[in-house]
Amino acid sequence: MTATRDIHIHVPVLTRVEGEGALELDVVNGEIERLNLRIFEPPRLFEKFVEGYECDQVIDMVARICGICPVAYQMSAVQAFERLFGFEPPDWLVAMRRVMYCGEWLQSHALHIHLLAAPDFLGFDSAIAMARDYPDAVKRGLNLQTLGNDLIGLFGGRSVHPVGVRVGGFYRAPREEDVAPILQRLRDALPATEALVDWTAGLEFPHDEQAFISVALSHPQEYAIGQGNLISGQGLETDISFFDSFFQEHQSPHSTALHATLDGRPYLTGPLARLNLNFHQLPKPVRQVMEGCGIHFPSHNMFHSIVARAIELHFAVFEAIRLLENYEVPQASYTVVTPQEGNAFGCTEAPRGFLWHRYDVDEKGIVRYARIVPPTSQNQGRIEEDIRQSLEKLGLDSPDEAIRLRAEQVIRNYDPCISCATHFLKLKLNRR
Amino acid sequence: MSRQKPKLAVHKFSSCDGCQLALLNLGEPLLQLPALVDIVHFAEAGPSDPAAKVDISLVEGSISTPEDVQRIQQVRENSEILVTVGACATAGGVQALANFANRNDWMSAVYTEPDQIETLQTSNAIADYVKVDWELQGCPINSRQVIGLLRDLLSGVRPREELQPVCMECKRKGLICTLVSLGEPCMGPVTRAGCGALCPAAGRGCYGCYGPAEQVNDASLLQRFSQLGLDRQALARRFHFIVNQAPAFKAAGERLKGGSHDRNA
Numbered sequence: 001m002t003a004t005r006d007i008h009i010h011v012p013v014l015t016r017v018e019g020e021g022a023l024e025l026d027v028v029n030g031e032i033e034r035l036n037l038r039i040f041e042p043p044r045l046f047e048k049f050v051e052g053y054e055c056d057q058v059i060d061m062v063a064r065i066c067g068i069c070p071v072a073y074q075m076s077a078v079q080a081f082e083r084l085f086g087f088e089p090p091d092w093l094v095a096m097r098r099v100m101y102c103g104e105w106l107q108s109h110a111l112h113i114h115l116l117a118a119p120d121f122l123g124f125d126s127a128i129a130m131a132r133d134y135p136d137a138v139k140r141g142l143n144l145q146t147l148g149n150d151l152i153g154l155f156g157g158r159s160v161h162p163v164g165v166r167v168g169g170f171y172r173a174p175r176e177e178d179v180a181p182i183l184q185r186l187r188d189a190l191p192a193t194e195a196l197v198d199w200t201a202g203l204e205f206p207h208d209e210q211a212f213i214s215v216a217l218s219h220p221q222e223y224a225i226g227q228g229n230l231i232s233g234q235g236l237e238t239d240i241s242f243f244d245s246f247f248q249e250h251q252s253p254h255s256t257a258l259h260a261t262l263d264g265r266p267y268l269t270g271p272l273a274r275l276n277l278n279f280h281q282l283p284k285p286v287r288q289v290m291e292g293c294g295i296h297f298p299s300h301n302m303f304h305s306i307v308a309r310a311i312e313l314h315f316a317v318f319e320a321i322r323l324l325e326n327y328e329v330p331q332a333s334y335t336v337v338t339p340q341e342g343n344a345f346g347c348t349e350a351p352r353g354f355l356w357h358r359y360d361v362d363e364k365g366i367v368r369y370a371r372i373v374p375p376t377s378q379n380q381g382r383i384e385e386d387i388r389q390s391l392e393k394l395g396l397d398s399p400d401e402a403i404r405l406r407a408e409q410v411i412r413n414y415d416p417c418i419s420c421a422t423h424f425l426k427l428k429l430n431r432r
Numbered sequence: 433m434s435r436q437k438p439k440l441a442v443h444k445f446s447s448c449d450g451c452q453l454a455l456l457n458l459g460e461p462l463l464q465l466p467a468l469v470d471i472v473h474f475a476e477a478g479p480s481d482p483a484a485k486v487d488i489s490l491v492e493g494s495i496s497t498p499e500d501v502q503r504i505q506q507v508r509e510n511s512e513i514l515v516t517v518g519a520c521a522t523a524g525g526v527q528a529l530a531n532f533a534n535r536n537d538w539m540s541a542v543y544t545e546p547d548q549i550e551t552l553q554t555s556n557a558i559a560d561y562v563k564v565d566w567e568l569q570g571c572p573i574n575s576r577q578v579i580g581l582l583r584d585l586l587s588g589v590r591p592r593e594e595l596q597p598v599c600m601e602c603k604r605k606g607l608i609c610t611l612v613s614l615g616e617p618c619m620g621p622v623t624r625a626g627c628g629a630l631c632p633a634a635g636r637g638c639y640g641c642y643g644p645a646e647q648v649n650d651a652s653l654l655q656r657f658s659q660l661g662l663d664r665q666a667l668a669r670r671f672h673f674i675v676n677q678a679p680a681f682k683a684a685g686e687r688l689k690g691g692s693h694d695r696n697a
């Protein structure tokens with residue numbers, strides 16, 4: 001008989017990660033033999049049940065994939081349909097969709113930073129507990145989140161599954177008297193978002209530089225959110241409709257999220273990837289805040305993701321102010337667009353990374369086939385690679401609890417989204 | 433005499449997490465919640481004690497795996513009052529559209545190795561498995577609904593159930609009728625109020641995300657839809673949508689489709 005010691009640790013729920021997941025780790029003779037991040041969110045099969053529905057209905061259905069980033073789902077879908085139908089959104093519409101999207105970045109990043117990640121860095125088990133010692137920081141976060149939600153609500157009536165987006169525009173344009181108070185609140189919030197960047201940059205980060213490929217949308221005129229080509233740090237640039245020629249999706253055992261790779265390798269999508277690739281396009285004042293914060297970008301330390309998120313949050317407020325400053329109600333908030341048969345592709349930058357959609361539509365405008373590639377499943381391979389490297393660096397002889405905490409923290413850096421793919425972390429650690 | 437604060441748990445099953453956001457999106461008032469209740473389990477907000485005995489459990493999401501079935505039974509045993517929140521928990525959610533189809537076929541269309549994933553054939557409401565004390569409708573529910581319900585329950589008041597259609601909310605708000613005056617297909621006449629006539633206020637027809645009102649008259653709605661140039665299938669698609677398994681919507685959709693679920697027709 002060999003002297004085998006098996007240690008099993010079960011942490012039923014990884015708190016403050018939106019999704020369910022479990023980590024299986026086998027350490028043999030001090031080396032990682034197997035590392036599996038099991039993502040398990042009961043499959044909801046969205047891609048199948050949108051079949052047979054009208055394009056505008058599908059925009060409302062796919063929002064239900066994720067309560068935290070419904071705008072991203074709506075925007076990727078509406079972009080796909082409009083590209084197929086040959087509709088070129090007018091400037092007003094492009095700008096206002098960007099504002100609505102800024103609202104989602106703002107609320108989602110604020111939620112992540114304050115409610116999900118900061119308690120980790122500061123050693124609390126929840127933001128509510130953290131509020132006792134850091135009341136101002138937590139309140140700032142909640143207020144920014146509310147502002148983001150209200151910005152979404154301006155265009156969509158509510159922030160979760162908003163009802164404003166349709167093919168050809170918005171069902172209704174916001175009224176000037178509703179825009180003005182939000183614009184004022186955005187202006188008032190700008191200093192707080194600047195302070196937030198410094199606050200996150202002042203957190204203590206492990207030194208953990210890793211080599212990885214960043215992938216993001218890129219647009220010649222702006223820091224890409226709602227349109228652009230896909231680019232990588234390794235020189236890839238492609239129209240989104242050729243996604244399949246470069247990216248592969250495969251199922252890994254016991255995971256309901258499909259993994260994606262670029263030329264067979266894991267890659268990173270999300271705030272840090274975007275900042276690494278597109279930081280030079282941030283407006284000058286935002287860039288100055290970034291450059292003054294003490295963390296250098298581009299960065300290959302995933303722990304800097306929280307700073308990247310804060311910078312993007314600051315940018316979202318800055319950008320929304322710029323675009324709303326001379327707001328006018330347009331002649332018409334939408335154009336009636338005639339559907340056409342064909343394959344539709346859409347891709348936008350969700351708070352957690354790029355979100356790619358494909359729909360095959362018939363001549364009546366009914367969706368016949370759909371494929372959706374969300375950010376979290378794209379990041380899965382990268383998360384596994386990262387945990388492996390981070391744990392080796394931490395030392396595999398560390399106590400189980402330290403290993404679990406570090407693994408959780410690494411996963412949280414990616415802000416994996418619940419229903420987009422993942423849920424809780426159970427750590428099953430076998431040492432032999 | 434010392435009285436302990438009531439304990440609250442928030443449980444998630446198959447869902448988008450949007451209904452939990454009714455709490456997480458409260459803004460600063462979220463920080464006052466602990467003064468009212470002791471939050472012992474709310475994974476997304478931090479506190480994690482899924483097996484705790486509590487006074488009130490809020491349950492989001494539908495049942496779609498064998499493990500879910502066991503878990504909801506445990507939640508029931510541990511909860512004095514069990515409240516289902518949102519379309520997923522009360523009616524299986526939009527994902528219950530899979531119930532109309534052969535789920536196995538769908539699984540193999542999405543996954544190369546569907547056998548590795550354990551699921552039930554259907555996505556079901558919580559009430560199909562355990563006794564439910566109160567329900568909140570909506571996809572998503574809003575903060576007003578959930579805080580109102582918690583207040584009622586905590587002060588021993590019997591919560592009032594909303595049964596009127598969205599039309600009543602339009603009238604209260606003085607909105608012109610989307611269906612009659614604007615000529616947009618609107619599910620307001622058959623959909624339960626609670627959203628504040630969100631879609632009509634946004635210039636579009638209601639799409640039924642709060643589920644069926646007390647009376648669902650699909651025949652007269654079909655008449656109006658036909659006048660707008662929409663056929664039976666278009667109306668059927670609107671019943672078999674976000675709250676497709678709520679009995680009244682399910683039946684109406686099936687009647688319109690002529691008993692079968694041929695969505696390609």
Ligand code: SF4
Nearest residue numbers: 450518519520571572
């Ligand atoms: S009812 Fe709607 S909002 Fe609530 S969890 Fe389900 S899909 Fe999300």
